[in-house]
Amino acid sequence: MAMKEGKGVISVLRNQSITPGEKWRLMKAKTARFLFGFNDRKGFLLKLVIYTLLLCIGFVYLYQMLYMFITSMKSLADLLDSSVRWIPSVFYTENYQQAFSVMNVRESLLGSFTIALVPTIFQVAVASLVGYGFARFNFPLKKVLFGLMLFSFIIPPQILMMPTYRLFSELGLTGSLNAFWIPAALGQGINSTIFILIFYQFFKQTPKSLYEAAEVDGAGQLVSFFRIAIPMAVPAFIVSFLFSFVWYWNETYLTSLYLTSKSTDFTTILLQLQQFEQNYEAFYPVAENSPNKKNEGIKMAGTFISVLPLLIIYFFLQRYFVESVDRTGITGE
Numbered sequence: 001m002a003m004k005e006g007k008g009v010i011s012v013l014r015n016q017s018i019t020p021g022e023k024w025r026l027m028k029a030k031t032a033r034f035l036f037g038f039n040d041r042k043g044f045l046l047k048l049v050i051y052t053l054l055l056c057i058g059f060v061y062l063y064q065m066l067y068m069f070i071t072s073m074k075s076l077a078d079l080l081d082s083s084v085r086w087i088p089s090v091f092y093t094e095n096y097q098q099a100f101s102v103m104n105v106r107e108s109l110l111g112s113f114t115i116a117l118v119p120t121i122f123q124v125a126v127a128s129l130v131g132y133g134f135a136r137f138n139f140p141l142k143k144v145l146f147g148l149m150l151f152s153f154i155i156p157p158q159i160l161m162m163p164t165y166r167l168f169s170e171l172g173l174t175g176s177l178n179a180f181w182i183p184a185a186l187g188q189g190i191n192s193t194i195f196i197l198i199f200y201q202f203f204k205q206t207p208k209s210l211y212e213a214a215e216v217d218g219a220g221q222l223v224s225f226f227r228i229a230i231p232m233a234v235p236a237f238i239v240s241f242l243f244s245f246v247w248y249w250n251e252t253y254l255t256s257l258y259l260t261s262k263s264t265d266f267t268t269i270l271l272q273l274q275q276f277e278q279n280y281e282a283f284y285p286v287a288e289n290s291p292n293k294k295n296e297g298i299k300m301a302g303t304f305i306s307v308l309p310l311l312i313i314y315f316f317l318q319r320y321f322v323e324s325v326d327r328t329g330i331t332g333e
Contacts, residue, residue, distance in 0.1 A: 065311075072096065072301035079297055095301035102280045103272040103302055109309065112268040115255065116248040118177060119184040123195065124240045126187045131199025132229055136211070136221075153193035165257060177266075179258035180248070190247050190254075195240040202236040203229060242317065246310060269306045276302050 036043040042050075071079075075092035078084040134146060165174070173179040183189055187196070206229065214224045230237070252270045259266050272279065276299065 068300045068304050072297055072304050074297045076295055076297070079295055092297070095297045096305070098280070098284065098298055099276075099302040099305055102276060102283050103269065103305065104267070105269070105272075105305060108267050108269040108272045111266055112249055112270070112309070115177065115180060115251075115266075115268060116245050119180040119189055119248055120241060120244040122181050123184040123189040123192055123244050124237060126185060126189075127192055127195035127240060128199045128230070128233065128237065129225075130187055131196045131201075132203050132225055134196070134200045135203035135206075149193055149196065153191075161257075168258065174258050176259075180254075190244070190251060195244060198236050198240055199233065202233050206232050238317075242313075245313075249310060269309075273302055273306045 033043070036045060070086060070088065072095050073091045073093070074084065074088045075090065075094075078088045078090075078092070081089075134142070168174050168179050173182060180189075184192070210228050210232075211224050214228055219227065250270065252268075252274060255268055255271060256274075260271065280298070
């Protein structure tokens, strides 16, 4: 009891010692800290702006995916019923069964993974070597070669499309996967310059003392590259691999130009999506009162199948991707 009474007296004395002006300044400072933050702590207003932007941007992307998936699960009756918008009366899986057979999903998915994975491996490996060379060594005409590399990226690809196709035809590269992995292995894959710049910037930021210490211990350039550069550049490898894989996966013009220009059975999921309408009519001939009429639900089912592999890959790798992007901002000596 005596201790409680002592604490009460102290609090009363403290309250009596603070003037109204000081109380107002304390409340004002607390309010400013709450709204605007202090030191490294974000305030309420900044958090509100950040989360509002994240919700708005997330809604823009998620709305399309939700609309696509829900529409793909609607039957023809639900599509014609204006009262059914977000919740179908029944989850209709027949759309996916028809789209699966029309798009020949097994072979087309295998083709898509092959045409995306093989050139990506070569492109990332070569881009890392070229970026390491530009970042670590000084050699004659280095700036000229670096400028020519940037200039090759600035040129619109439409200008080089037909000369490249003619060259590949004369070399016998068209009609096979060679038209993709050989240019990637020579540093001329899809947007290879971007990946070279990523590795160049990352290796440029790596502390030189690590390489100097390795040289003192007797390590050669290849040993330094595999033992020091590659472990330090794991974030750059992850970012480059993911972007390269997605770009090769989504490439349809070059695929149709190099592969389907000649008679070949090689196909991808996106090529099948482009030919969806004519393939559907061949699989399901449409009569006057046929229930197999092509509708928006079947189209959305085919589209969702084509983007589902990338969503699954991103779902499992998004943590590493975010960490990689965050770590690429770390500077060295």
